[in-house]
Amino acid sequence: MNEFEKICSIMGQTTQHNFPDTIQLGDAFQVREGKVNRRNCMDSTDKILARDFSEEFIQLMKNRILTSHYKYGWICDTYPELADAVACLDQRLALYRESGNTEHLVDVANFAMIEFMRPRHPQAHFKGTDSDQSPGLVGTSYKQLMEGIEHEA
DSSP: OOHHHHHHHHHTSOHHHHOTTEEEETTEEEETTSOOOGGGSOOOHHHHHHHHOOHHHHHHHHHHHHHHHHHHOOHHHHTTTTOOHHHHHHHHHHHHHHHOOTHHHHHHHHHHHHHHHSOOSTTOOOOOOOGGGSOOOSSOOHHHHHHHHHHHO
16 A cells, blocks of 8 residues: 555545545646646655644643643543543633743643543544535635635636
């Protein structure tokens, strides 16, 4: 299985399903009406993660989990019976909105992870969803903006 097939199997749908205006060319894609160019080709996983993922953020999460362990004890002994991770998440998000201190975003991520691991929500479950079930972005992505400009031209 090549890298593209692995990504598609993880996503649960093929790129052809999600992007019907494309055709597969090996591990790259071409827009049916256009020419192959770098924008239309799949980037490598490493390239995407190097540019669009923060290892620093993950390390900050880990540091705070370790510190919290010594302060509060094992997560499994506290959540969900004694503490509410989602309420803590909401508090930290409000603090970030007030102050702009990104440390609160790290806390938000940790509380989201705790809720994922030790859910309090009575119907907690994980179900991968397609784009049509996602609320999407609040705003516009750069990619959408560029595709709109290309479509108008």
